[in-house]
Amino acid sequence: MLDGLVISIDAMGGDEAPDIVIHGIEYFLKHTGKGRHARFIIHGDEAQLLPLLAKTPKTRARSEIYHTESVIAMDAKPATAMRRGKGTSMWNAIESVKTGEAKVAVSAGNTGALMAMSKLLLRMKKGVQRPAIAARWPHQEGFGVVLDVGANLECDANQLREFAVLGEAYYRALYKKKKPSIGLLNVGTESLKGNATIQAAHDSLSCSELGLNYIGFVEGNDISMGDVDVIVTDGFTGNIALKTGEGTAQLLGMFIKGALNDNFLSKIASIVNLPALRRMKKRMDPRLGNGGLFLGLNGIVIKSHGGTDAVGYASALNVAIEMADSNFLEEIERTLDALHDEDDNVEIHIP
The missing domain is CATH 3.40.718.10 (Isopropylmalate Dehydrogenase)
Structure with missing residues (x-):
């Protein structure tokens, strides 16, 4: 079990996921998140994540992988995403907030799907x-x-x-x-x-x-x-x-x-x-x-721009840690x- 301020990450959401997501966490821990007692539950395909974590030591030391191979496509319609969403990296990231494992969820994935799942799982x-x-x-x-x-x-x-x-x-x-x-x-x-x-x-x-x-x-x-x-x-x-x-x-x-x-x-x-x-x-x-x-949910969900880079993703994490610590x-x-x-x-x- 992770201690500290736990952030739940949809590692497979975004145009260049999971590369940008993992490097974004590493950038955050080296810069604005340096000294913050943040830890990460990373939801995604372990086969893709392990090689990336091998190159990002700070992220590896602060993270735990929750494996899933299911992903919501960036162009999926919200209704389709809802029918097929359970068990995906996005769904699981939000569910970690619902169960209390994490204080906040972050995703760079499909905005419509993220909103629909957040409303369903966390309620208004x-x-x-x-x-x-x-x-x-x-x-x-x-x-x-x-x-x-x-x-x-x-x-x-x-x-x-x-x-x-x-x-x-x-x-x-x-x-x-x-x-x-x-x-x-x-x-x-x-x-x-x-x-x-x-x-x-x-x-x-x-x-x-x-x-x-x-x-x-x-x-x-x-x-x-x-x-x-x-x-x-x-x-x-x-x-x-x-x-x-x-x-x-x-x-x-x-x-x-x-x-x-x-x-x-x-x-x-x-x-x-x-x-x-x-x-x-x-x-x-x-x-x-x-x-x-x-805003307006029974939980905190941060949407990162899908086409951002590591610096941009780190900025979204900075918002997440501030919200989690408030x-x-x-x-x-x-x-x-x-x-x-x-x-x-x-x-x-x-x-």
Whole structure:
């Protein structure tokens, strides 16, 4: 039996699994996870995992393999994955959280399948309609949190209100800030902007007595400017914003690289400014924001980007260890109870 903070790993989920998964754990233990008392249950094909563990001594010393040859394909539909899911590396990784063997599960596998299995095995928190995916977003003062980024393409006002509560608790647990600010993403900050759902969610959050630091409507540029900690939106809008931000960061990187290699003088300038350029590259690196949390479940599940590398996977593990080492689930329950107690006194009118 493993001791310490145990993380359950779906080793076979991801575009380059299990190689990236194992090397990601090794990178984590050598860098951000250095000194953390973390251990890993690795679910996957032992024949593929043992050669990788032979080359990653830190991971080998902190891990135990739970063998399974069954895998959920990255392109499998959620319904198909559910029918064939039991006994797969993804299913077993989540089940380890359900049984209490592990504090948190991490997978870079099929998002739809992971969400469906997580809901089935862990169930929803009392009163939560549907889970949301919360993503970290780099901005000028560190990281913000945006939710939902894909789990719920359409949301009503009550769901957006729940997302605000869930996102606020997540931010407090991850970044240790007592009163993170919350904004509702809209097409403008004026009070009359937005559709009926956005207006209803805004009204309920504005008159809430939960003690949330709700600052009102925010616009898309506020996501990156660092003026707000938690930005709430529906999954359709959030996912487009997330992918747009990732693409913009990659494009800027290409522009900068091209400009610095344009001629001899620019190459000399890039050598002189190399330390500053490395700092800027790190600030813009989307891998460092990898790791989305499924909010609203009776357990902690982290979704890593399927196409990430070892550095990105290590970032997802960093989120996992912070959540495992916090009172996040208890804080969520306390805040949700207060939210639902308030429901009888808050009327949300949706035309």
